[in-house]
Amino acid sequence: MVTAEFVLDLDEGMLEYFREMVDVLVDRCGISRPEAVARINRQYANLEIAPYPDLMCHEAPEFWALPAYYGRGDPLLPPTGDPDADAHIDFSRLPIHPAPAKDSPYWTLGEGPRSVPQPVDLTQSLEQLEGERWPTPPPDMTSLVKAVHELRRRPVGDLRPDEMARLITQDVGLPWLLPLAVRHLKDTASGQATGGWYDDDLLYAVVTRGPQVWENSPELAHELRTAVDMLGDLSRHLRDEVECFRASLPGETRRWQG
Incomplete structure (x- = not known):
């Protein structure tokens, strides 16, 4: 099925897996959920995803999510999300891919305030x-x-x-x-x-x-x-x-x- 989030055809199991990839980008890279979804859409839009468990599931969601945000460093290996495998990587020095163009089809969730909460409680975080x-x-x-x-x-x-x-x-x-x-x-x-x-x-x-x-x-x-x-x-x-x-x-x- 094609959902409102992703531009790929995903069954329920793979939909949950892709949402975990989005969670990785939100939690580890500090970006908004709309941008995280857009990056995943751009990264994997042209893939044909099999029903769960697709071959992607042989790796943790981090393995597929992080390359949608980080470029390759030196040595030319992308981050995998595995602490041991990534021990040599200084994440602060990795290049960061620009976000997809705002007018691209990858931005399926939109972003920005559709309605601004009023009033804003300044004492809250x-x-x-x-x-x-x-x-x-x-x-x-x-x-x-x-x-x-x-x-x-x-x-x-x-x-x-x-x-x-x-x-x-x-x-x-x-x-x-x-x-x-x-x-x-x-x-x-x-x-x-x-x-x-x-x-x-x-x-x-x-x-x-x-x-x-x-x-x-x-x-x-x-x-x-x-x-x-x-x-x-x-x-x-x-x-x-x-x-x-x-x-x-x-x-x-x-x-x-x-």
Whole structure:
């Protein structure tokens, strides 16, 4: 059967196995479930999967999941998920494959806030707001993965702009963090013109979310556009990303002027 998650024809046993592969990417790599599904879809879209137990089941789900995220290091062997076999691998130095293009068919779950919870309880953590507790990452995980896990346990009201940026860049907690981030950007944008310090990292993290995020949250997109309209002194790279954000909005024809 073809499910809403995967672009492959999977029976119930293999569906559960593929979901375990997704769990590996979410838990070990600190990415969102929609991105994890998209990576697995891209990696194995062209395979014909036999009924459970397919030959893939001769290996643990980690063996198939991790190459959808990590590239090959030196020596040129992909990570397997086996602690002994991977003992020689410094995961922090492995290349990371880019996520699939947001307009590709691999993004079956979508991402971003379809409805923003209001109000956000600033005393609660993402772990509490999402109702999902991630297991502690293994000791050999990258510092980024460990940081994402730790930040999910912090009250969202205590997160600094750079910490929100780190989570948003990984598409973690978008329904709760994007409204907070946009509000912060809007509140501080007016001071930028008079020489105030502006959170470039947070702005970059927010404007580089996929078009679907803003299609699902048009009011939030309008607030962000209002904020960027007040900005002038941005780097060329960041200005280009702002222009891309503006161009992605429905009915937007005027290019951002810096």
